[in-house]
Amino acid sequence: MGTDPAVLVTGAAGQVGQALRRELPSARFLAHSELDVTVPTAVREAARGVDVIVHLAALTDVDACERDPKTADAVNSLGTRNVAEAAKETGARVIYVSTNYVFDGIKAEEYAEEDSPAPLNAYGRSKLAGEAEVRGRGRHLVVRTSWVFGGERNFVKTILEAAKRGGDVDVVDDQVGRPTWHRDLAAALAQLAREDMTGVLHVAGDGEPGSWADLARATIKAAGVTARVRKVDTAAYLQRDGTRAATRPANGALSLEKARREGVTLGDWRTSLIEYVEELS
16 A cells, blocks of 8 residues: 555544544545445445545444443444445455543553453443454454544533633542543544554553543643632532433553554643643633
């Protein structure tokens, strides 16, 4: 394969898909309104003449997946099966973007690619099922990532808006992971689309992992806003909030050792956060 393969990007209207447009300008980008991955015939038609499919189309609202696991499975699992089958027919390689939520979070260390998944929620189970679909069909690369921020709607923007309204901001401090700027993830996916790696790879924000509260504090500091982050545990936050939320892993930190060895470009999430906050101001 040359340096400029024919690339199809599904789910192109999302935050990572938008960021990929600047990284892979010659790719074909199809949003959900243009390609419903739950329709096999539509996926087969879209996959014609393609060397690589970057499969981003997914239901990523974790709590919505918990309320409606059937829809989560239809999109994240069966939709991925349709993409994998279409790719196998044409010989294309699938780059499937998965999640750290395939792990249960009880491990003390960072999760490596070879660790056994054990998802705690419907979202994680549906994405893990999607991983199985691509593994069973043709050439593929599963890219697990975590805590993506950037674009129109995300945790960082929510924290900034709350902080600017004044007062304290309560943020969960007993969940740890690797925040990932959508542009950094897009840059890595573009690099991987031009290479021929297969298997499983973790790609997320480099630097020391942090909690949601750490991310909130770093956001407020970068924005120069006067606000205080109050650390709360998950149980207390959910009890007070009164919403039905999916269980999240306490430790969602992904090991990046393999990505570093393979020379994948990784952005330090704290540095990237500053750049993103500056863009928002």
